[in-house]
Amino acid sequence: xxxxxxxxxxxxxxxxxxxxxxxxxxxxxxxxxxxxxxxxxxxxxxxxxxxxxxxxxxxxxxxxxxxxxxxxxxxxxxxxxxxxxxxxxxxxxxxxxxxxxxxxxxxxxxxxxxxxxxxxxxxxxxxxxxxxxxxxxxxxxxxxxxxxxxxxxxxxxxxxxxxxxxxxxxxxxxxxxxxxxxxxxxxxxxxxxxxxxxxxxxxxxxxxxxxxxxxxxxxxxxxxxxxxxxxxxxxxxxxxxxxxxxxxxxxxxxxxxxxxxxxxxxxxxxxxxxxxxxxxxxxxxxxxxxxxxxxxxxxxxxxxxxxxxxxxxxxxxxxxxxxxxxxxxxxxxxxxxxxxxxxxxxxxxxxxxxxxxx
Amino acid sequence: xxxxxxxxxxxxxxxxxxxxxxxxxxxxxxxxxxxxxxxxxxxxxxxxxxxxxxxxxxxxxxxxxxxxxxxxxxxxxxxxxxxxxxxxxxxxxxxxxxxxxxxxxxxxxxxxxxxxxxxxxxxxxxxxxxxxxxxxxxxxxxxxxxxxxxxxxxxxxxxxxxxxxxxxxxxxxxxxxxxxxxxxxxxxxxxxxxxxxxxxxxxxxxxxxxxxxxxxxxxx
Numbered sequence: 001x002x003x004x005x006x007x008x009x010x011x012x013x014x015x016x017x018x019x020x021x022x023x024x025x026x027x028x029x030x031x032x033x034x035x036x037x038x039x040x041x042x043x044x045x046x047x048x049x050x051x052x053x054x055x056x057x058x059x060x061x062x063x064x065x066x067x068x069x070x071x072x073x074x075x076x077x078x079x080x081x082x083x084x085x086x087x088x089x090x091x092x093x094x095x096x097x098x099x100x101x102x103x104x105x106x107x108x109x110x111x112x113x114x115x116x117x118x119x120x121x122x123x124x125x126x127x128x129x130x131x132x133x134x135x136x137x138x139x140x141x142x143x144x145x146x147x148x149x150x151x152x153x154x155x156x157x158x159x160x161x162x163x164x165x166x167x168x169x170x171x172x173x174x175x176x177x178x179x180x181x182x183x184x185x186x187x188x189x190x191x192x193x194x195x196x197x198x199x200x201x202x203x204x205x206x207x208x209x210x211x212x213x214x215x216x217x218x219x220x221x222x223x224x225x226x227x228x229x230x231x232x233x234x235x236x237x238x239x240x241x242x243x244x245x246x247x248x249x250x251x252x253x254x255x256x257x258x259x260x261x262x263x264x265x266x267x268x269x270x271x272x273x274x275x276x277x278x279x280x281x282x283x284x285x286x287x288x289x290x291x292x293x294x295x296x297x298x299x300x301x302x303x304x305x306x307x308x309x310x311x312x313x314x315x316x317x318x319x320x321x322x323x324x325x326x327x328x329x330x331x332x333x334x335x336x337x338x339x340x341x342x343x344x345x346x347x348x349x350x351x352x353x354x355x356x357x358x
Numbered sequence: 359x360x361x362x363x364x365x366x367x368x369x370x371x372x373x374x375x376x377x378x379x380x381x382x383x384x385x386x387x388x389x390x391x392x393x394x395x396x397x398x399x400x401x402x403x404x405x406x407x408x409x410x411x412x413x414x415x416x417x418x419x420x421x422x423x424x425x426x427x428x429x430x431x432x433x434x435x436x437x438x439x440x441x442x443x444x445x446x447x448x449x450x451x452x453x454x455x456x457x458x459x460x461x462x463x464x465x466x467x468x469x470x471x472x473x474x475x476x477x478x479x480x481x482x483x484x485x486x487x488x489x490x491x492x493x494x495x496x497x498x499x500x501x502x503x504x505x506x507x508x509x510x511x512x513x514x515x516x517x518x519x520x521x522x523x524x525x526x527x528x529x530x531x532x533x534x535x536x537x538x539x540x541x542x543x544x545x546x547x548x549x550x551x552x553x554x555x556x557x558x559x560x561x562x563x564x565x566x567x568x569x570x571x572x573x574x575x576x577x578x
Contacts, residue, residue: 221565
């Protein structure tokens with residue numbers, strides 16, 4: 001019913017005016033044919049309602065008047081006779097009043113209805129804006145944390161580690177000097193050098209955690225390969241990395257996001273899915289490049305606890321940030337299949353190809 | 359007794375490292391640091407001028423890359439033995455550096471003990487690398503993954519060889535597919551066969567092998 005109401009709203013004003021007139025004419029005709037003893041007055045309301053709802057109050061009043069006129073003419077034409085013409089006028093006025101009350105009611109109803117609709121639209125728009133804003137903020141948060149991590153990682157790698165290297169060398173020079181004087185403290189200096197070397201190793205590992213993918217284009221392949229190996233060893237699971245043909249990621253940020261997606265997915269598979277076998281795949285398709293992580297764990301539950309939902313959402317955000325699409329679903333064989341498809345073609349390779357073609 | 363000292367040139371973008379490396383080297387009576395630089399173009403000039411016996415080069419420099427510098431030095435100053443001293447992971451860069459012409463690779467975390475050893479070794483005409491890295495290379499060699507003179511490459515079919523060459527020239531899978539006018543799936547199948555025939559374990563290795571082969575056979 002509501003659908004029908006909506007459908008009529010899409011018609012042109014002119015068509016609706018014509019329709020209202022047609023209805024009045026048709027009912028008038030039936031009223032005339034059925035004779036004056038049977039009252040059809042209530043059916044004119046159909047035309048009146050149509051006129052008010054879709055065209056306007058004034059047109060509704062006009063159609064009301066017209067309906068009364070048609071009714072009077074129809075009855076008279078079909079042979080109605082009254083003892084006094086006043087009775088006919090009285091009846092017509094009663095009917096007109098009735099129609100006008102209906103016109104008023106419908107007009108009010110219509111304005112309420114439209115107000116409500118406008119309000120719903122407004123609220124929906126506000127809500128959508130808020131959702132967009134929230135997603136933007138979430139993304140920004142991710143971007144900022146990623147950028148900061150990378151910066152700290154790089155500072156550790158290029159700044160602190162180099163500084164420690166200098167210190168280690170200084171320590172070794174000291175050790176040499178002490179040894180030349182035949183002093184037993186040379187052994188302490190040697191120990192100090194060792195400790196500082198461990199310090200370099202520790203900060204290197206820290207930097208690696210913050211900034212896992214080396215800058216070269218094949219860095220992601222290597223990083224994922226290494227990650228799969230470390231994970232297998234650390235968690236006693238079979239985590240493999242598969243990559244048939246070379247996949248080069250020229251943008252370090254993109255590579256970083258892909259690495260983090262794999263990391264999060266594998267972490268989830270082990271922690272929540274109790275998976276024994278995990279396969280990370282990186283492959284080039286006709287349209288896009290894809291990263292997928294498949295496991296044989298318990299699979300995604302119907303409703304996710306809040307913290308896991310966030311993990312998935314962050315993976316989706318990361319995908320969106322590299323212009324990719326993210327999907328998480330239960331694998332046919334049980335377990336979970338996460339995929340991120342993205343376009344990975346660098347500017348440089350594009351230009352190179354263009355040069356080749358020319 | 360007045361034997362001329364062995365001259366060493368340092369290329370590193372970190373002043374503290376250069377300073378103490380110099381001090382360390384000067385503790386050896388027969389070694390002397392003849393110059394230092396923090397960027398590739400300047401280093402190339404200085405090395406041509408000072409004619410050192412050994413150059414110690416970092417991979418990340420203020421301007422230019424260490425690997426490129428090694429290639430340039432190899433071409434213009436073949437007499438200089440180059441040792442890479444870098445913070446970067448040896449698994450990622452050592453092979454590249456050695457293929458570019460370096461005679462040694464030291465990761466900075468093990469500098470203190472190893473720098474002098476490495477200098478002595480390369481001066482003796484040997485290659486210096488960590489035991490871990492040596493083990494990796496040895497394993498590859500035993501597995502036949504380091505083909506002598508590209509004999510394994512000859513086993514590739516024409517289409518596989520074409521794929522291998524294009525990858526070596528720096529084209530990506532998608533571009534290779536377009537240039538050979540075949541589907542991506544076909545290129546992937548070629549890659550799988552190449553890996554099998556050349557006994558390579560992963561795509562990253564395949565790529566590096568292709569690049570290396572291309573560098574050695576530029577005419578193809």
